[in-house]
Amino acid sequence: MEEALSHCMARIREAAAAGTPLRIRGGGSKDFYGQPGAGELLDTRGLAGIRSYEPSELVVTVGAGTALAQLEAVLAEQGQCLAFEPPHFGGGATVGGMVAAGLSGPARASTGAVRDFILGLAIVNGRGELLSFGGQVMKNVAGYDVSRLMAGALGTLGLIVEVSLKVLPRAPAEATLKFELPQAEALHRLNAWGGQPLPLNASCWVDDGGVPTLYLRLRGAHAAVEAACRALGGERQDNAVVANDWLLCRDQRLPWFEDRAGRDLWRLSLPQAAPVLDLPEAPLVEWHGGQRWVAADPAEGERLRRVVEAAGGHASLFRADAASAGAPRFQPLLPPLDRVHRELKQAFDPAGILNPGRLYPDL
Template identity: 60%
Template sequence: MTDPIQEWAARIRKAAADGSAVCLRGGGTKDFLGRTPMGEVLDTRGYTGIVSYEPSELVVTARAGTPLVELEAALAEAGQMLAFEPPRFAPGGTVGGCVAAGLAGPRRAAVGGVRDFVLGVRLLDGRGDDLRFGGQVMKNVAGYDVARVMAGSLGTLGLLLEVSLKVLPRPPAEATLAFALDEPAALERVNAWSGQPLPVSATAWRAGRLHVRLSGAAAAVEAAIRRLGGEVLADTAAHGLWAALRDHTDDFFTDDRPLWRLSVPSDAPPLDVPGETLVEWGGAQRWLKGEQSAAELRARVAAVGGHATLFRHGDRAGEVFHPLLPAMAALQRRLKQTFDPAGVFGPGRLYGGM
């Protein structure tokens, strides 16, 4: 039986020699991210399986082609989870794609993002070399934390083979509250709550209604309900709400208008821009739907200390990510040159000319 790693390494070396490109893909559920993918597809779904899992150590290592649902099912059996709540968007997502996309769901503001849970990776670089970075414990970093750089790289730095992730216990109790508030009042409320000892694990505001999820010990959740008030949603409705926000199956996300992802300080006021808005992460992530001037929108967002990404639809051949400052652009180029000197992986996927 052919070793897929040796086969992939040979393909990468050939592409480097030929000056051709390779598009790394698992389930293809996040092909819409970034600029239009280029290159011959290298499908990772044949390299699957959980390599090791130590529930008592809160660490799991899985091959990159492992279906995300398979990994999450194994964690659920032990009462654990990927705390950053990776979005699915469509069936078929893989562990490698989850890390390469670097996207987190509603719990992000409470627990951290994908890179905060990446402990180590094994990868093939643009020379076809099999490399390992990090490990399977939390204190494993000496110097630059290469493993976490892979989170959000969209397959432009290397082909992930294995990923070691920190996992967390599932909360013993959860409840979701709903409040009728306009956007300014909702932002004021969630920012005030963020400075208090409350078990808030997610927030979402849309069209005059704020939802707040509480997670933790049953006593803490019950005390928070009494303190905050609001309408308590039924468990089934609450689960559906957060799953739809995580996976973008909520009605807000299901039309073809350009969808912008705005990352701003949580206490930034409502942005005076046209379009429909959905606010998550205590105000730090704001989705904007509608036709926009990219330059004008990015200038408005930058003025409050944030950045704007054309997340879905719109012009995928143009620049979809917020322009980098010169120092950050230079760092990105050095990383690309170090890991992929021949430009084999996803040319231009993040930024044109890179």
């Protein structure tokens, strides 16, 4: 890993001097996400390896080029996991890409996002300098929390070298309940259940072959899960079967997603209490109402953003078809936040060579 790190630092210094854009890439599983990448390829997979792992301390430090599947397998041997269930979107996902994309899976609304589990990290900035932030304990930040700033930055602020993550024990009990409910009733129940001491972990509402259905996953102590099942009702699912369905949901391989392949797929981030919205179609709803997916024609994009903004959220063009390849992927930033983004980019990458335009076309 040291040789790979030296190579990356030298490559970035040379690119900064020449003004040559670099396209940072690990396994490429999230190439579709954000604006199309540009520049010479800088492969991070040489930055691989688990640097340290203390199961009793619930902390792992891992190279950014490490395969996400490898890390999860090591944690599973100790009965531990990444509680935010990062999506893979293919077999090549890496830990660095997981952090850079900042995407979380079905459990995000109950357990927290990627950034909430980052204790510290090391990056190479746009000057080719190795910088370290945070540490390996929770209370390690004084001032600006740069470590978590890297989550979702899509590599525009620095090349992630290694990350220290908080891990959690796997829940001792799990159950999935199925309810046939229209969207409005499902949202109402999810909001009501959210105010009760229930071991809610994940939810997914989908119009399943013409049958509107809510799937609710519970995780926690055996007694808590069993009590919740009795209180909530619904049809209890076979864990051995439904576990794979949650993985398919995480990686967008459910039939609902596959039926919409080749169309623009929008991610709607909303307050959980937001009502049913006027959308081009019934969405797939996750995160207890906080994340909703919808396919739309390219001409519907601007209206979709206005509808979501009026409900207190924002919309992202998550996967674009060929006709929308040049369309902005993320909602434009308001002036104060736009200024902060530009100043951060200038501070970390003054030559503008790291994944230029990946977040916004001119940033």
